[in-house]
Amino acid sequence: MKAEKLSNVLNDLTAGVLLDLALILAVATGLILIVQITLPWLGNRLRGRRRHWLLAMVPLLRLVIIVGAFLWMVPIVIDPSLQNMVAVLGSLGLALGFALKDYASSLVAGIVAVGETPYRNGDWVEIDGVYGEVTNVGMRSLQLVTADDNLVTIPHLKLWQEPISNANNGGPQLQCATDFHVHPQHDGAKVRAALHDVALTSPYVALDRIILVVAEEQPWGTLYRLRAYPIDARQQFRFITDLTVRGKAELIRLGIAFAMVPTFETTATGADTGSQEL
Amino acid sequence: MTQQAIDANGCDTEQDPGIWQLVPLEEYRPPPTPATRAARARWASLKRLFGGGRHQDETPARAEADLRGLPEQQLDALVAAVDWGPGADLLQRRFERGDAVRFVIGPPGSGHVELLRRWGTEQGARWVTPPTYRDILESGAGWLTGWPSDARCWVLPRLEHCWLRHAAGLALVRELLDRALAGRLGRGIIGCDSWAWAYLRYVATVPAHSALTVQAFGGERLAVLFRDLVTTDCPRQVRFCNAQTGKLVLAVDGEDDDEGGAELQSLAARCRGNVGLARELWRARLRAEPEPKAGADEGAAGQDEGSAADSDANVTTVWVAPPPEEPALMADPDEELALVLHALLLHNGLPGPLLAELLPLPPFRVQACLHRLAVAGVAAAAPAGHWHVAAPGYPTARELLQAQGFLLDDF
Numbered sequence: 050m051k052a053e054k055l056s057n058v059l060n061d062l063t064a065g066v067l068l069d070l071a072l073i074l075a076v077a078t079g080l081i082l083i084v085q086i087t088l089p090w091l092g093n094r095l096r097g098r099r100r101h102w103l104l105a106m107v108p109l110l111r112l113v114i115i116v117g118a119f120l121w122m123v124p125i126v127i128d129p130s131l132q133n134m135v136a137v138l139g140s141l142g143l144a145l146g147f148a149l150k151d152y153a154s155s156l157v158a159g160i161v162a163v164g165e166t167p168y169r170n171g172d173w174v175e176i177d178g179v180y181g182e183v184t185n186v187g188m189r190s191l192q193l194v195t196a197d198d199n200l201v202t203i204p205h206l207k208l209w210q211e212p213i214s215n216a217n218n219g220g221p222q223l224q225c226a227t228d229f230h231v232h233p234q235h236d237g238a239k240v241r242a243a244l245h246d247v248a249l250t251s252p253y254v255a256l257d258r259i260i261l262v263v264a265e266e267q268p269w270g271t272l273y274r275l276r277a278y279p280i281d282a283r284q285q286f287r288f289i290t291d292l293t294v295r296g297k298a299e300l301i302r303l304g305i306a307f308a309m310v311p312t313f314e315t316t317a318t319g320a321d322t323g324s325q326e327l
Numbered sequence: 328m329t330q331q332a333i334d335a336n337g338c339d340t341e342q343d344p345g346i347w348q349l350v351p352l353e354e355y356r357p358p359p360t361p362a363t364r365a366a367r368a369r370w371a372s373l374k375r376l377f378g379g380g381r382h383q384d385e386t387p388a389r390a391e392a393d394l395r396g397l398p399e400q401q402l403d404a405l406v407a408a409v410d411w412g413p414g415a416d417l418l419q420r421r422f423e424r425g426d427a428v429r430f431v432i433g434p435p436g437s438g439h440v441e442l443l444r445r446w447g448t449e450q451g452a453r454w455v456t457p458p459t460y461r462d463i464l465e466s467g468a469g470w471l472t473g474w475p476s477d478a479r480c481w482v483l484p485r486l487e488h489c490w491l492r493h494a495a496g497l498a499l500v501r502e503l504l505d506r507a508l509a510g511r512l513g514r515g516i517i518g519c520d521s522w523a524w525a526y527l528r529y530v531a532t533v534p535a536h537s538a539l540t541v542q543a544f545g546g547e548r549l550a551v552l553f554r555d556l557v558t559t560d561c562p563r564q565v566r567f568c569n570a571q572t573g574k575l576v577l578a579v580d581g582e583d584d585d586e587g588g589a590e591l592q593s594l595a596a597r598c599r600g601n602v603g604l605a606r607e608l609w610r611a612r613l614r615a616e617p618e619p620k621a622g623a624d625e626g627a628a629g630q631d632e633g634s635a636a637d638s639d640a641n642v643t644t645v646w647v648a649p650p651p652e653e654p655a656l657m658a659d660p661d662e663e664l665a666l667v668l669h670a671l672l673l674h675n676g677l678p679g680p681l682l683a684e685l686l687p688l689p690p691f692r693v694q695a696c697l698h699r700l701a702v703a704g705v706a707a708a709a710p711a712g713h714w715h716v717a718a719p720g721y722p723t724a725r726e727l728l729q730a731q732g733f734l735l736d737d738f
Contacts, residue, residue: 096730096732097732243494246494249529249530250492250493250496250497250530252492252670252685252686252687253687255732256529256734280731281731281732284662287687290687295687296494299495302495
């Protein structure tokens with residue numbers, strides 16, 4: 050009786066039908082592979098917005114291919130009546146809900162990520178304390194490459210609970226902040242002007258974006274944060290290094306002293322005496 | 328007859344009937360790119376993207392290997408130096424009626440320094456040499472106090488050599504511009520390279536309204552100029568023919584056909600209207616027939632060295648070779664190369680050791696980049712070790728920097 054009911058739901062799986070299914074699967078897999086290989090290859094040979102646009106197209110096209118293949122395959126396997134569709138898809142949903150809850154949740158979050166685009170290929174994001182460039186947005190997870198060149202795989206599931214910090218949000222540029230810790234006794238206007246010029250003269254700086262020097266008084270001295278944009282997001286670490294190295298050199302040239310952490314010397318009696326080096 | 332008027336901004340505009348026009352900077356209009364050239368450029372860019380090489384599609388009318396380069400003397404007769412006299416006259420008319428200090432801006436190799444030299448010579452102006460690099464880094468107080476203080480006007484031809492992209496390299500140019508704009512330096516003209524001007528707009532006070540430039544040369548004006556540059560030393564009529572198609576490009580004392588006009592339009596577009604660069608590229612493309620073998624045609628060989636005697640004995644044909652291939656550099660754009668090129672363009676040339684001080688690259692990497700650029704024909708060094716972007720490589724360098732999102736000039 051059960052077998053009879055199931056045979057009413059499913060079409061006859063003849064050799065021809067199986068061949069059709071295999072062909073659809075093969076075509077869909079081939080198309081996905083082509084998209085996943087060619088678009089990132091092309092995108093990485095471009096710069097700026099065109100690169101980000103191409104990279105961001107990968108998950109969207111893959112989703113379209115998968116949905117298309119699924120819609121094509123379902124009527125081949127199932128007799129496409131409403132009753133049958135509800136029965137099969139409902140069973141499938143229940144199975145996924147119980148057995149593969151997190152997996153299914155990641156898949157759904159992956160679809161949401163394609164629509165809401167909290168991250169795209171080429172974006173620089175921080176998720177759960179991991180910061181890196183998104184290199185692949187898959188169906189279940191995304192992959193980041195960190196500044197240490199580590200590949201980190203994060204399930205889309207994080208989308209539901211974790212804040213996602215996106216530094217460039219689909220654009221080619223992002224803001225970089227470089228810190229300078231200066232001794233309390235100094236001419237603040239001079240430091241601000243010098244740091245502004247340090248950013249203006251960096252070969253990496255995007256001159257059409259704003260350059261800001263933000264100062265903040267601290268118990269140990271003054272923290273200056275130099276905020277500027279590099280021409281390309283991928284230059285951010287070289288840009289920060291350049292600003293740091295040249296900023297230090299310029300402040301030293303101007304006779305500005307840096308704040309330093311206190312060092313503690315142990316006296317002969319064993320008591321610690323703190324002294325701050327300048 | 329020159330017509331003069333005052334425009335809405337208070338700038339005088341002149342519709343000069345000649346080929347020279349001095350216009351405010353914002354009125355500079357690069358010549359349009361012909362559709363065929365644009366399509367070819369896009370196709371070349373696509374081929375580069377997919378890693379394809381170049382290959383010749385057409386069978387040339389004269390194989391380039393059969394042709395030979397012209398001797399310098401003959402090149403000088405066919406493409407003489409530009410006469411900047413009319414441009415200097417126009418500049419003087421602007422200078423008489425304008426601000427105390429005017430700025431003349433030009434892209435690299437455009438010849439604006441020669442224009443200022445001609446103007447300075449005619450007007451007896453003082454020629455102000457730029458400060459040393461040490462002066463610039465030390466704010467150049469001594470250089471500024473030594474500024475000419477008599478009533479004569481002056482000309483500072485290279486503002487781009489008065490600053491460095493270094494945190495300590497901007498104070499001097501800021502002070503110089505402040506003094507000049509406040510009228511404390513007297514009357515004079517400051518020349519500046521277009522790349523330095525584009526950068527200085529972000530770091531100093533530069534007056535856009537006082538800046539003039541030579542209007543871009545399109546194909547038609549290039550044709551007039553190239554005819555003018557053929558000196559009267561040439562004993563016979565000259566016609567320039569495309570070595571690939573065999574068609575006429577330019578005829579001196581004659582009419583060139585539409586095909587020739589397209590060739591010069593394409594040249595103008597490639598040079599973005601830069602007249603000095605167009606002259607350089609034109610000169611570099613001229614070729615002559617091979618030397619006739621001894622005894623084969625003694626009459627023709629005796630009449631004219633290096634050029635072909637046509638059936639009409641009064642006409643000399645000079646072949647225009649196809650534009651040189653783009654340097655392979657574009658196929659594999661490299662950030663370090665781009666940084667070096669950008670620094671060279673912003674400063675209109677720099678000594679190698681100083682370049683290493685200005686860039687976040689170790690000196691040996693800078694040297695390696697310079698070597699690669701030199702091999703590709705994009706950069707060249709003067710005997711004193713002063714590196715600059717070579718004229719034939721300039722369009723490629725600009726395209727590379729544009730592709731990588733660097734600050735560009737307005738030309």
